[in-house]
Amino acid sequence: MVIITSGVGGNTSTPSFILSANEPVVFECRVDDGEFVPSLTPFTTPSLPDGDYVLEVRATDAAGNVGTATHQFTIDTAPATLTSIDVTPINPDVAIGLTQQFSAAGLFSDGSSQDLTSSVTWASSHPAIATISSTGLAGTLAAGTSLISASRDGVLGTTSLTVLSVDDQLAILRARVIAFRSECVLTRGQAHSLLARLNLKGNDRDVHKVEAFLKKVHSQARAGIFTQVQADSLLGPGSILLLTVQRRS
Numbered sequence: 001m002v003i004i005t006s007g008v009g010g011n012t013s014t015p016s017f018i019l020s021a022n023e024p025v026v027f028e029c030r031v032d033d034g035e036f037v038p039s040l041t042p043f044t045t046p047s048l049p050d051g052d053y054v055l056e057v058r059a060t061d062a063a064g065n066v067g068t069a070t071h072q073f074t075i076d077t078a079p080a081t082l083t084s085i086d087v088t089p090i091n092p093d094v095a096i097g098l099t100q101q102f103s104a105a106g107l108f109s110d111g112s113s114q115d116l117t118s119s120v121t122w123a124s125s126h127p128a129i130a131t132i133s134s135t136g137l138a139g140t141l142a143a144g145t146s147l148i149s150a151s152r153d154g155v156l157g158t159t160s161l162t163v164l165s166v167d168d169q170l171a172i173l174r175a176r177v178i179a180f181r182s183e184c185v186l187t188r189g190q191a192h193s194l195l196a197r198l199n200l201k202g203n204d205r206d207v208h209k210v211e212a213f214l215k216k217v218h219s220q221a222r223a224g225i226f227t228q229v230q231a232d233s234l235l236g237p238g239s240i241l242l243l244t245v246q247r248r249s
Helices: 166-183 204-223
Strands: 002-006 016-021 026-031 037-039 051-060 066-075 082-088 093-095 099-101 103-108 113-115 121-124 130-132 137-140 144-152 155-164 191-196 226-232 241-247
Touching: 002 066, 016 026, 016 051, 016 066, 082 144, 082 155, 093 137, 121 130, 130 144, 137 155, 155 166
Parallel strands: 093 155
Antiparallel strands: 002 016, 026 037, 026 051, 051 066, 082 103, 099 137, 103 113, 121 144, 130 137, 144 155, 191 241, 226 241
């Protein structure tokens, strides 16, 4: 039995193939309807133009028995072209004042992919809301939504960045608490944490908003299945607010 395995090749006009058999044999090869020529393994084709080809291998053992095998292959030396760009993360929400790193992955015509984060051109549709650096790092300046784009060779990939105010962040966390109360599956005594990535400027208005929110959550907890709500927060710049709720034991 003759086995043909693709070896050194890729986008080359002279691909190579590994030939093997289950006994000592003498190999002869030809491409399409060419002449058979004595061959060793690996067999390297002569220089061929782009196109589809058939490699035929003939193997003769010491007794004169002949076995054959064929292998279809394609030569495409044209460089792969960029077909699309995926920008991630997809449509993130970021607290005002924080940063968000974006990445760009390119998909090429040969099916390969490549990290293009440092080689695309980044842009923000609303730089007053969010800026973006040449490395894909977004800065947030004001509440709102900006379209973040990455482009290269005429191909464009986009995603939306939503910048959240403190009010927006508290509203989202409040919704999570309410949803958790209605869908709670905690066993008795089990605790669960809800994390809010708040970015507070440290002014009294922001601190008072958070304090009022925590009081409301405590009130909701007493009226529901929660017996404990613990809030850990550094009420200052870049705060992380952690709420821990526990079911009645």
